[in-house]
Amino acid sequence: MIKHDYKPQKHKEFMRKPLFNRLPGWITHPYLIIGMALSSLTLAIILSSPDPKPEPADIVDTINKEAAENALTYGTPISIPLELKSDIPPSSQPVLANTSTKTWQTEAVKKGDNLSKIFKRIGLSPQQVHAVITLDDNTALLKHLKPGEIISYQTDKDNNLIKLKYTIDIQRTLLISSNNNELSSQIENKVIEYRTAYAQGTIEDSLFAAGKNAKLTDTQVMQLANIFDWDIDFILDIRKGDSFSMLYLEKFLEGEKIGNGEILAAEFINQGKSFKAVQYTDINNKTSYYTPDGLSMRKAFLRAPLKFSYISSNFKPKRFHPILKRWKAHRGIDYRARTGTPIRAAGAGKVIASSYTRYNGKYVFLQHGQGIVTKYLHMSRRAVGRNKRVTQGQVIGYVGSTGLAEAPHLHYEFVVNGVHRNPRTVKLPQAKPVAKTEKDRFTTKTAPLLSQLASRNAVKSKQYTAP
Ligand SMILES: [Zn+2]
Numbered sequence: 081m082i083k084h085d086y087k088p089q090k091h092k093e094f095m096r097k098p099l100f101n102r103l104p105g106w107i108t109h110p111y112l113i114i115g116m117a118l119s120s121l122t123l124a125i126i127l128s129s130p131d132p133k134p135e136p137a138d139i140v141d142t143i144n145k146e147a148a149e150n151a152l153t154y155g156t157p158i159s160i161p162l163e164l165k166s167d168i169p170p171s172s173q174p175v176l177a178n179t180s181t182k183t184w185q186t187e188a189v190k191k192g193d194n195l196s197k198i199f200k201r202i203g204l205s206p207q208q209v210h211a212v213i214t215l216d217d218n219t220a221l222l223k224h225l226k227p228g229e230i231i232s233y234q235t236d237k238d239n240n241l242i243k244l245k246y247t248i249d250i251q252r253t254l255l256i257s258s259n260n261n262e263l264s265s266q267i268e269n270k271v272i273e274y275r276t277a278y279a280q281g282t283i284e285d286s287l288f289a290a291g292k293n294a295k296l297t298d299t300q301v302m303q304l305a306n307i308f309d310w311d312i313d314f315i316l317d318i319r320k321g322d323s324f325s326m327l328y329l330e331k332f333l334e335g336e337k338i339g340n341g342e343i344l345a346a347e348f349i350n351q352g353k354s355f356k357a358v359q360y361t362d363i364n365n366k367t368s369y370y371t372p373d374g375l376s377m378r379k380a381f382l383r384a385p386l387k388f389s390y391i392s393s394n395f396k397p398k399r400f401h402p403i404l405k406r407w408k409a410h411r412g413i414d415y416r417a418r419t420g421t422p423i424r425a426a427g428a429g430k431v432i433a434s435s436y437t438r439y440n441g442k443y444v445f446l447q448h449g450q451g452i453v454t455k456y457l458h459m460s461r462r463a464v465g466r467n468k469r470v471t472q473g474q475v476i477g478y479v480g481s482t483g484l485a486e487a488p489h490l491h492y493e494f495v496v497n498g499v500h501r502n503p504r505t506v507k508l509p510q511a512k513p514v515a516k517t518e519k520d521r522f523t524t525k526t527a528p529l530l531s532q533l534a535s536r537n538a539v540k541s542k543q544y545t546a547p
Pocket residue numbers: 410412413414490491492
């Protein structure tokens with residue numbers, strides 16, 4: 081943006097100073113200065129004509145005098161640079177009503193812009209661009225401006241940058257200031273405030289739909305399911321009437337909600353059985369979910385070898401039986417899912433087979449601790465080779481219909497010491513508890529959350545049963 085309040089005498093002084101050389105030539109050109117004064121005048125008239133307030137008239141007077149003086153001083157014809165005029169929308173004219181330059185002005189980043197173009201537009205020199213960009217890591221952020229972002233700035237009467245303000249994101253603002261020609265930068269951090277929120281839902285159609293009714297995002301629904309991933313098979317075991325409740329964090333910035341935080345405590349009632357979990361950060365600063373008794377929610381085996389988020393959109397609870405009930409006949413569980421759905425290792429282990437037969441199709445067998453083997457059949461594609469180590473949850477292949485399979489599905493087997501067991505009912509190895517030495521600390525930290533969840537649940541059920 082252009083300065084409109086130069087005194088003509090100042091210009092002359094100014095031009096004699098070497099300092100002025102720092103400004104691009106077009107700014108110092110007398111025609112242009114006259115042009116600027118005149119364009120301001122035009123704007124001022126446009127702005128002030130429907131407005132009877134006295135101040136704009138004063139400004140018009142001042143500018144008039146200035147323009148007259150300019151015309152006298154230079155005695156030259158006047159041209160108004162059109163491109164400059166178009167760069168100055170009347171709505172963003174803070175300068176006209178203010179003789180001090182130390183007010184914030186703003187410039188929007190346009191498509192194809194960079195700091196050089198913007199500085200040129202607002203009348204700052206290439207040297208100032210360089211000084212700002214190369215100052216430090218903070219100001220290097222200005223190399224990545226995006227259209228629509230706003231640069232706020234202050235300049236002195238000699239068109240030197242005094243302050244620059246740039247919003248990096250909702251939380252951080254970059255501030256650049258110049259003191260005695262010495263530039264410095266800082267990043268101002270706004271503090272995010274966390275508040276505890278409560279949500280409760282009952283499943284009618286699907287877990288995602290219930291989450292939506294409870295005003296939760298899909299991400300939060302997945303976070304909730306992840307907590308209970310070792311206890312509940314979210315693909316096969318979810319039923320209409322199952323319910324959940326949870327305490328979670330909401331993030332606020334200056335009073336406005338900007339997002340959600342983690343789940344602090346949750347309860348899931350699956351087919352009448354209650355599962356509770358509470359978040360706890362141990363003395364080693366490791367955060368995890370535990371039962372109210374202090375047992376880790378994480379266990380050696382996930383309940384289901386497929387992630388429910390890939391499945392539940394395909395299967396509505398009305399037809400809640402993706403399982404083909406042939407457990408006794410073929411000693412495995414079938415999960416119907418689309419071809420390509422990722423299959424995850426139920427537990428950490430080693431790949432003891434990754435191959436193909438006419439009956440199994442493409443298959444992977446995993447060896448785990450305590451004599452447990454898990455088997456995954458009919459894959460469209462295998463993702464691990466023999467003898468490879470896998471972590472729990474790692475993708476080992478993709479659902480398909482290779483081998484003896486009528487439709488795409490995962491055939492999953494759980495074998496303990498050579499005996500096929502039903503993975504949904506087999507007793508799994510005990511979960512790791514909170515260290516004995518910090519059990520008291522665990523109780524002190526988690527009891528308030530659990531009691532808060534319980535009392536919110538009690539209020540909620542009272543509302544439901546109230547006549
Ligand atoms: Zn099967």
